[in-house]
Amino acid sequence: MAKKTSAEKEYTVEDKLSKMYELQTLVTEIDKIKTLRGELPLEVQDLEDEIAGLETRLHNYQSEIKEFDNSVTDQKNKIVDSTALIEKYKSQLDNVRNNREFDNLSKEIEFQGLEIEFSEKKIREFGEAINNKKEEIKTLSETLEGRKADLTQKRGELEEIVSETKQEEEKLREKAKKLEASIEPRLLTAFKRIRKGARNGLAVVYIQRDACGGCFNKIPPQKQMDIKLRKKIIVCEYCGRIMIDPELAGIEE
Ligand SMILES: [Zn+2]
Numbered sequence: 001m002a003k004k005t006s007a008e009k010e011y012t013v014e015d016k017l018s019k020m021y022e023l024q025t026l027v028t029e030i031d032k033i034k035t036l037r038g039e040l041p042l043e044v045q046d047l048e049d050e051i052a053g054l055e056t057r058l059h060n061y062q063s064e065i066k067e068f069d070n071s072v073t074d075q076k077n078k079i080v081d082s083t084a085l086i087e088k089y090k091s092q093l094d095n096v097r098n099n100r101e102f103d104n105l106s107k108e109i110e111f112q113g114l115e116i117e118f119s120e121k122k123i124r125e126f127g128e129a130i131n132n133k134k135e136e137i138k139t140l141s142e143t144l145e146g147r148k149a150d151l152t153q154k155r156g157e158l159e160e161i162v163s164e165t166k167q168e169e170e171k172l173r174e175k176a177k178k179l180e181a182s183i184e185p186r187l188l189t190a191f192k193r194i195r196k197g198a199r200n201g202l203a204v205v206y207i208q209r210d211a212c213g214g215c216f217n218k219i220p221p222q223k224q225m226d227i228k229l230r231k232k233i234i235v236c237e238y239c240g241r242i243m244i245d246p247e248l249a250g251i252e253e
Pocket of ligand 1: 212213214215216217236237238239240241
């Protein structure tokens with residue numbers, strides 16, 4: 001690199017391009033850190049939401065079991081009532097005055113017997129439902145425990161990465177700041193403007209396979225030659241990014 005370190009401290013175009021590419025590399029690194037940190041809190045949040053959902057479901061299952069238990073108690077009470085009625089009717093049978101009374105009481109006794117059978121069937125069904133719910137609770141609890149362990153781990157990772165990357169980011173920012181001071185304001189403003197408008201945050205790109213490294217539109221051979229000469233700052237006519245040759249970016253073709 002031929003540096004024109006004259007009294008005016010003027011940099012060559014090549015120097016300017018080189019510095020801007022270096023700045024690009026630094027800010028891209030900072031972008032990557034931000035992205036990395038940006039995704040982890042989201043993962044933690046997702047896990048927290050999932051756990052809250054599982055806990056609600058677990059609570060609901062427990063409420064359902066309570067309802068089934070209450071239903072079983074209701075049916076047991078019905079059986080007690082029916083049994084009492086049967087006892088009563090049976091004792092009345094001893095004192096019947098005619099066949100009609102006897103038939104009526106017999107029918108009542110039969111009916112209450114059927115009621116008891118029905119209640120017993122219901123109790124069996126509720127018992128099965130309770131067992132099924134208990135199985136579901138067991139599975140759900142295991143899943144919940146697993147998710148809680150995941151959350152503890154992710155939270156730890158997040159804390160670690162936040163503290164680690166914070167230091168790295170600060171270092172990169174400091175380097176970038178120093179570098180920015182050596183780039184003329186007009187170019188730095190252009191750099192920032194281009195970067196802001198670019199979706200991938202790239203303001204300086206190198207030619208890749210005869211195309212702009214930012215928007216991948218083909219660059220004519222003549223323009224590529226001009227870029228290689230490093231005598232003037234050339235921007236992509238499609239995306240406006242500053243283009244350099246791969247060699248200046250330290251890329252071997
Ligand atoms: Zn382009």
